[in-house]
Amino acid sequence: MSIRRAQADDYVAVRGLADALAAHIEEPPPPLTLDRYLAFYVREHAPVHLFVALLEDRVVGMIAWILTHELYSAQAGIYISDIAVHADARRKGVGRALMTKAREWASDHGVTKLGWDVWKHNASAMEFYEHLGATVDTEAVPHLLLLTNVPTHPANGPAPPVFRVS
Secondary structure, eight states: OEEEEOOGGGHHHHHHHHHHHHHHTTOOOOOOOHHHHIIIIISTTOSSEEEEEEETTEEEEEEEEEEEEETTTTEEEEEEEEEEEOGGGTTTTHHHHHHHHHHHHHHHTTEEEEEEOOOTTOHHHHHHHHHTTOOOOSSOOOOOOOOOSOOOOTTTSOOOOOOOOO
């Protein structure tokens, strides 16, 4: 197995994993176009880090995260937005390898914590994270504010922000 940064030609495989993840959490397929995939995940300075796991040159898993920083603590963190493993590749160490990649990247970049949300009905994922040593954050209460009046980009949504790191 190998883990590498996602590339443009991974779009179909990543889209398939995203569709399967959405179905698993009872959501409609994501409207992820190739243009948005490239803008958010692949291009230089893309705002989201996306890595894929390969078995025999086939993409079988993915993990995506953003880097955060808290002013009150001066600590950097990673928020994992998505992790998915193809059904026929589960229980083969793919999920663990993807989480290990996130931990290694975090360590290399001075990040002190990783965080993510788990769908409340996904007991197998909660068990997996517990085996990795993760705990439930009982001090934070997630909030969500849905924006309904945001102008959309013709390719299905607002254009991603451009971030430059010096």
